[in-house]
Amino acid sequence: xxxxxxxxxxxxxxxxxxxxxxxxxxxxxxxxxxxxxxxxxxxxxxxxxxxxxxxxxxxxxxxxxxxxxxxxxxxxxxxxxxxxxxx
Numbered sequence: 001x002x003x004x005x006x007x008x009x010x011x012x013x014x015x016x017x018x019x020x021x022x023x024x025x026x027x028x029x030x031x032x033x034x035x036x037x038x039x040x041x042x043x044x045x046x047x048x049x050x051x052x053x054x055x056x057x058x059x060x061x062x063x064x065x066x067x068x069x070x071x072x073x074x075x076x077x078x079x080x081x082x083x084x085x086x087x
Contacts, residue, residue, distance in 0.1 A: 023061035024049065043083035044076075051075050 020028050024045050031041035049057055052075055056066065065072040 020045065023058050026061040027057075040083050040085070044079050047079035047082050048075060051079065 027048065028041045028045050031044050032038060036044070048060065052060065056072075056075075059066040060072055060076075
C-alpha cells in the first residue's frame, strides 16, 4: 500500500500528465508527487476509476473521503495491489 494510503491526503497538486484531465489528472499528479512511477500511477487512476463511482472518485481526487475513510483506503489498497504494489 506504498502510495495508496498517502494518495487520499495529497491529491490536489500541480503537475503534468498527458491525456488526463480533471479528477484523473489530480489523482495521477498526487501519485507521482509522492514517488509513484508514471506507469504505476496510470494504473492506479484507471483501477480507481473502474472500482469507484464517479462521485467517489471525484471525492478521492479532492482528498475527501466522504465520511467513508475505510472504504476509500480499501479501494486504494486494492488498486495498489492490482498495479503491482506491495502484496
